[in-house]
Amino acid sequence: MKPNPTPSIQRIIWIRLMPIAFALVVFCQCLLNPAIQSVANPAEDATSPLGFLALFAGGGTTNSAAFQVSGQLKDTNGNFISGATLSVFTGSISAKNIPVSTSTSTNATGRFLLNLSTGTTKITVTSSAGSALGNFNLVVSEDSVSQTTDSNSQFNVSGVEKHELSATVTFPDDSAPSLISSVPANGDISVPFSGSDVIFTLIFSKDMKPDTISGSTITISGGSVSVNAISSKIYVVTIASLFSKQSYALTLSNGIKDLNGNSLPTTAINFMTAMAL
Known part of the structure; x- marks a missing residue:
């Protein structure tokens, strides 16, 4: 077996x-x-x-930033758009148009700074009140940066620049100077004479360009003006040929500028002279 x-x-x-x-x-x-x-x-x-x-399918990641890009937003009247939200999207190979970064906001003078990859980036702008203002595109290459704004957008983009990621970007001072004090004050109804003259002391918010503050940028109807600088912010204005008990307006024009070239908004100081002694 x-x-x-x-x-x-x-x-x-x-x-x-x-x-x-x-x-x-x-x-x-x-x-x-x-x-x-x-x-x-x-x-x-x-x-x-x-x-x-x-x-x-959504499994990819967004491109890494290659450069910093700065610029400025102004409305169609040339005013700074402050506090606007810039929502950033990229035209990368991602079919979902995934945001490259979340968002950024403009500062008080409409300046913005973004970290972007090369290629075309779409940016949507929303005002501080939540209103849609439109879109613009930034095109970044290794050599340059340019921008185009949609025709129906309610703003203009200017001063677009490209910076290395390692660079410290400092925005220029775009804020306008202001007259923070005058002695005598605006609205004074009894401004005294000093001899035959009326003297004002003006204090500005910023350091001013002395050659922009003179009898041609500070004027008064019926009188003559001379100016002396006490410091870069303090100026003494002497006004001659005024009459007593008369109303006047001392006008500071927008030709007055700070050291960065920003213009003083046209400002008027209204007053009435006292009785001459």
Whole structure:
């Protein structure tokens, strides 16, 4: 009688291990396959077809910033747009138009600073009151930056510049100076004479350009004006040829400028002279 054919223990073990060994080989090949890697990490290989499919599905990441870009927003009348929110979107290979960064806001003089990647970036502007003001595009390359504004936007973009990421960007001082004090004060109805003259002391909010403050930028009807600088902020104005008990307006024109070239808004000091002694 022939013995029953019984598989050896070694053969049984080998049969059971074969599927596990095959799975390990396939797994290792997948890890080393560039196409599979492009799906697992599409940001590193966004040019592969599978990587693009992963981005399309939302698995990709946005581009890294390449430069800082600064600029300024003004309304159609030339006024600074302060406190506006700039929502930033990129025209990258992402089919979902994922924001490159969240948002930024303009400062008191409409200045903004963004970290952007190269390529075209769409920016939506919302006013501080929440109103939509329109859109503009920034086109950043290794050599330059340019911008285009949608025709229906309620603002203009100016002063666009590109900076290295490592640079410290300082905005110029765009704020207008103001007259913070005059002695005698605006509205005084009994301004005294000093001899035959009336003397005003003017104090400005910022350091002023002395050559812009003179009898040609500070005027009064019926009188003559001379100016002496006490400091870069304090000026003494002497007015001759005025009559007593008369109303006058001393006018400071926008030709008066601070050291950065910002103009003083036209300002009037209304007063009445006292009785001459």
